[in-house]
Amino acid sequence: MNVITIRYYAGARAAAGVGEERLPAGLDLTQLVKELSTAHGDRLGRVLLSASFLVDGLAWHDRRAPIPSGATVDVLPPFAGG
Template identity: 85%
Template structure:
């Protein structure tokens, strides 16, 4: 299983704080699955979001996500 945690605008778009999904996919597949499950609002957020896997920035969207990992979805933040 994977634990998906949403922050800020991603949380608002997903309508949940956290969810569990089956392991065995890469980030590209996960993004498609999340967009299909939660709709266009989250799909738009995911296009510009950053992702942490077990606390580390995950840049290779084709690398398999480790089973048991926590994936944090971080939308762009506005600074001030």
């Protein structure tokens, strides 16, 4: 399986216009953000600047580490609430 699954939540889902999509494996987080911003436009690009990313349920902070093939990436925009 040489793909990764991207799942969008809340405002990221609205900005992307889809709840989920697949992309080729081998991207790091910086490349993924660039690819998604290009594919979906500035609205999603702005959301991605402040979003958190989980890879297979774990916070992913190293923007240069390759995302493993078969992984699921959750895009979590900042949430408001109390």
